[in-house]
Amino acid sequence: MFNMEKRDKKLLIIIAVLALLAPFALNPFPTDSAMAQFNAGYPDLMQRFVIFGIFAIGFNILFGLTGYLSFGHAAFLGVGSYSAVWMFKLLSMNVVPAIFLSVIVAGLFSLVVGYISLRRSGIYFSILTLALAEMSFRLAYSVLTPITNGETGLQVYTNDPQILMGPDSPTVTHLFGLEMRSSYTLDIAGWSFDFAVGYYLSAIIMVAAFYLSIRIFRSPFGLMLRAVKSNQQRMNYTGLNTRPYALAAFVISGMYAGLAGGLLASMDPLAGAERMQWTASGEVVLMTILGGAGTLIGPIVGAGFIKYFENIFSKINNSVLHEWFGFLPDGLENGVIWVLEHFVGSGWHLTLGLLFMLIVTFLPGGLVEGGQRIAKRLRRKGADDDDAPGNKTPAE
Amino acid sequence: MNILEVKNINKRFGGLQALDNVNLNVVENTVHAIIGPNGAGKSTLLNVLVGKLIPDTGSVMFDGQSVLGRAPYEINQMGISRVFQTPEIFGDLSVLENMMIPCFAKRDGSFELNAMPPISGQKDIIERAEHMLEDMNMADKRHMHAAAMSRGDKRRLEIGMCLSQEPRLLLLDEPTAGMARADTNNTIDLLKQIKEERDITIAIIEHDMHVVFSLAERITVLAQGTPLVEDTPENIKGHPKVREAYLGETAV
Ligand SMILES: Nc1ncnc2c1ncn2[C@@H]1O[C@H](COP(=O)(O)OP(=O)(O)OP(=O)(O)O)[C@@H](O)[C@H]1O
Numbered sequence: 001m002f003n004m005e006k007r008d009k010k011l012l013i014i015i016a017v018l019a020l021l022a023p024f025a026l027n028p029f030p031t032d033s034a035m036a037q038f039n040a041g042y043p044d045l046m047q048r049f050v051i052f053g054i055f056a057i058g059f060n061i062l063f064g065l066t067g068y069l070s071f072g073h074a075a076f077l078g079v080g081s082y083s084a085v086w087m088f089k090l091l092s093m094n095v096v097p098a099i100f101l102s103v104i105v106a107g108l109f110s111l112v113v114g115y116i117s118l119r120r121s122g123i124y125f126s127i128l129t130l131a132l133a134e135m136s137f138r139l140a141y142s143v144l145t146p147i148t149n150g151e152t153g154l155q156v157y158t159n160d161p162q163i164l165m166g167p168d169s170p171t172v173t174h175l176f177g178l179e180m181r182s183s184y185t186l187d188i189a190g191w192s193f194d195f196a197v198g199y200y201l202s203a204i205i206m207v208a209a210f211y212l213s214i215r216i217f218r219s220p221f222g223l224m225l226r227a228v229k230s231n232q233q234r235m236n237y238t239g240l241n242t243r244p245y246a247l248a249a250f251v252i253s254g255m256y257a258g259l260a261g262g263l264l265a266s267m268d269p270l271a272g273a274e275r276m277q278w279t280a281s282g283e284v285v286l287m288t289i290l291g292g293a294g295t296l297i298g299p300i301v302g303a304g305f306i307k308y309f310e311n312i313f314s315k316i317n318n319s320v321l322h323e324w325f326g327f328l329p330d331g332l333e334n335g336v337i338w339v340l341e342h343f344v345g346s347g348w349h350l351t352l353g354l355l356f357m358l359i360v361t362f363l364p365g366g367l368v369e370g371g372q373r374i375a376k377r378l379r380r381k382g383a384d385d386d387d388a389p390g391n392k393t394p395a396e
Numbered sequence: 397m398n399i400l401e402v403k404n405i406n407k408r409f410g411g412l413q414a415l416d417n418v419n420l421n422v423v424e425n426t427v428h429a430i431i432g433p434n435g436a437g438k439s440t441l442l443n444v445l446v447g448k449l450i451p452d453t454g455s456v457m458f459d460g461q462s463v464l465g466r467a468p469y470e471i472n473q474m475g476i477s478r479v480f481q482t483p484e485i486f487g488d489l490s491v492l493e494n495m496m497i498p499c500f501a502k503r504d505g506s507f508e509l510n511a512m513p514p515i516s517g518q519k520d521i522i523e524r525a526e527h528m529l530e531d532m533n534m535a536d537k538r539h540m541h542a543a544a545m546s547r548g549d550k551r552r553l554e555i556g557m558c559l560s561q562e563p564r565l566l567l568l569d570e571p572t573a574g575m576a577r578a579d580t581n582n583t584i585d586l587l588k589q590i591k592e593e594r595d596i597t598i599a600i601i602e603h604d605m606h607v608v609f610s611l612a613e614r615i616t617v618l619a620q621g622t623p624l625v626e627d628t629p630e631n632i633k634g635h636p637k638v639r640e641a642y643l644g645e646t647a648v
C-alpha cells in the first residue's frame with residue numbers, strides 16, 4: 001500500500017502503535033506509588049518526545065545520510081516557532097497556518113544558511129553553521145527585537161490584529177475548534193492516563209514525518225546522499241553534482257526543524273530566542289548520535305531518551321534521595337546521598353554525559369546497535385535451543 | 397578524426413615542471429597508451445583532462461569542445477570517464493549500489509531530486525547494474541560491502557562503473573595494478589570485447605607492458621613531463637630513445 005518494503009512497513013507500524021499507546025506505555029506506575037515520579041505519560045512531556053523526535057528525524061536526513069554535521073539546526077527550530085506565533089498574532093489561534101508557515105520560513109532560511117556553509121566541508125562546515133546560528137540568536141536579542149520581542153519572548157496579546165478571529169473563536173491554540181490543551185483523563189484503579197489533543201496532533205505529524213524519512217532513505221535521492229558521505233570525489237567524476245544534493249538534504253532537515261518549532265509554539269504559543277542557542281543545536285546532535293545516526297529509528301529513540309532524562313532525572317532532588325536511602329544508617333545515608341546528588345537534579349547533565357561517553361565508546365552505532373546486539377543474541381540462543389540453523393539475514 | 401586534442405599544456409608545481417609543453421592527439425575509436433617512468437607526469441595529464449587540475453597554459457579540446465574551466469561533473473557528462481590510480485569507489489555502499497550510481501548519473505543527469513519512489517522500483521537501473529556486474533564477473537559479490545573487497549576487485553568494480561556510463565572516452569590510470577594475473581587477463585579481454593561491441597576511445601596509462609602491447613594501437617612515451625615519441629607499438633618496442641628512457645629501466 002505505502003510503496004514500502006515489508007521490513008520498513010513493520011517499523012512504521014511499530015512507531016505508529018507506540019505513539020498511539022504512549023499515554024499507557026509511559027505511565028506504568030500507579031499514581032501514588034513511590035515509582036510514580038518515573039512516569040512520563042503526561043501530555044507536556046509526551047509532546048516533547050514526539051516534537052523533538054521530528055527534529056531529530058530531520059537532522060538525521062542531513063547528518064546520518066550525508067555526514068555533514070550541522071551545529072546550527074536549532075536556529076531553524078527557533079525561526080519556526082517565531083513564524084508560528086506571528087500567525088497566531090496576525091490571523092487566529094488555528095495551528096494549521098502557523099505550522100504551514102513555520103515549515104516554509106525555516107526552509108527558506110535553511111536555504112540561505114546551507115548555501116553559504118556548504119561551500120566548505122568537514123569541520124569548517126560545522127563551524128560555519130555554528131557561527132550563523134549564533135549570529136541569528138544574537139540578532140534575535142538585538143536588532144530583530146521588533147520581530148522577536150527580545151528577551152520577553154514573542155507572545156500573543158489581546159490587542160493583536162488576529163484578523164481571522166470570529167467573536168467565538170477559541171483564544172487558545174486549536175485545530176479548527178479542537179483545543180490543543182483539552183484532554184481526557186481515564187482513571188483505572190490506581191492508574192491515571194491522559195489523552196491530550198495536542199499530543200495526538202504532534203504524534204500523528206511525527207508518524208507522517210517518520211514515514212517521509214523512510215521514503216527518502218530508500219529512494220535514489222537517499223542513495224545519492226549516502227554517496228556524498230562515502231566519496232564526493234567519485235561522485236564528481238561520475239557526472240554528479242554533489243552541491244545541490246547536500247543542499248537539498250540541508251533544506252529538508254531545516255524544514256523538519258521548522259516543523260518541530262511550529263509544533264512547539266502550537267502547544268504553547270510563546271517563542272524565545274533561547275530555542276536557537278548552540279546548546280539546543282548540540283542537543284539534537286546528541287540525540288541523533290545516541291540513538292544511532294544513519295539508522296531510521298535511532299533519532300526517535302535518542303530524542304526520547306534525552307528528553308526523558310532531562311525531565312525525569314532532573315526532578316530527583318535531595319528529599320527524594322533521603323526517602324530512598326532512609327533505611328541506611330545516618331552516616332552512610334549522607335555519604336551515599338552526597339555522591340548521588342551530583343548525578344541527579346540539576347546534575348542530570350553529568351549522568352547524561354557519562355552515558356553518552358559509554359554508548360559512543362562501546363556502541364558506536366548508538367542505542368539501536370545495542371538493541372540489535374541484544375536481539376541477535378536472543379535469536380541465537382533461541383536457535384541453539386531449537387537446534388535450528390541460525391538466521392542469517394543481516395539486521396538493520 | 398581526433399576525439400581529443402591536447403595543445404601546449406604546461407603545469408608547474410612549485411619548482412617542478414610536471415607537464416612541459418605537452419601535445420597529444422587521440423584518434424577516435426582507438427586505444428592509445430601513455431607510458432613513462434614514475435613521476436613522468438602521466439597522472440597529472442589525466443588530472444588536467446578531467447578538470448581536477450587547471451594547467452598554466454594550453455588547451456584541451458574534446459570532440460571540438462573546450463574542456464578547460466569546466467567542473468569535473470560537467471566533463472564527465474560530456475562523455476569522459478576516468479578510473480583512478482588508487483581505486484575511487486563508494487566504500488560504505490554495497491557493490492550493487494556502487495554500480496547503480498553511474499547508471500543513475502547517465503539516466504538522470506548531474507542532479508535529480510528523486511526522493512519518493514523506492515530504489516527497488518527502478519527496474520531499468522537495477523537491471524543495467526546487475527548486467528554490468530555479470531560482465532565484470534562480480535555478480536556473486538553484489539551484496540558485499542565495497543570497502544571489504546580486495547584492491548584488484550575494487551579496481552574492477554571501478555572499471556565497470558565507468559563502462560556502465562558508456563563513455564565516449566575512457567581514461568584508465570594503471571587499471572591492472574594490484575590485480576592477480578588472471579584478473580589482469582580478464583580485464584584485457586573485457587576491454588577488447590567492449591571495444592568490439594561499441595564505439596569507444598580508450599586512453600590507458602600502464603606500467604605492465606603485456607597489457608600495453610595487447611591493447612594499444614598508438615603509444616606515447618612521456619618522460620619528465622614531455623612526450624618523447626609517439627608511434628605504433630611495433631616501432632616503440634625497438635626505439636632506442638624509449639629503451640633508454642623507459643623500457644631499459646623496467647628490464648633491469
Ligand atoms: N598536486 C601536486 N602537487 C605537487 N606536486 C605534484 C602534484 N601532483 C603530482 N605532483 C608531482 O608531479 C610529478 C608527476 O606526478 P604524476 O603523478 O603525474 O606522475 P606519474 O607519471 O603518474 O607517475 P606514477 O607512474 O608513479 O604514477 C611527480 O614528481 C609528483 O610528485
Ligand SMILES: [Mg+2]
Binds near residue numbers: 440
Ligand atoms: Mg600516476
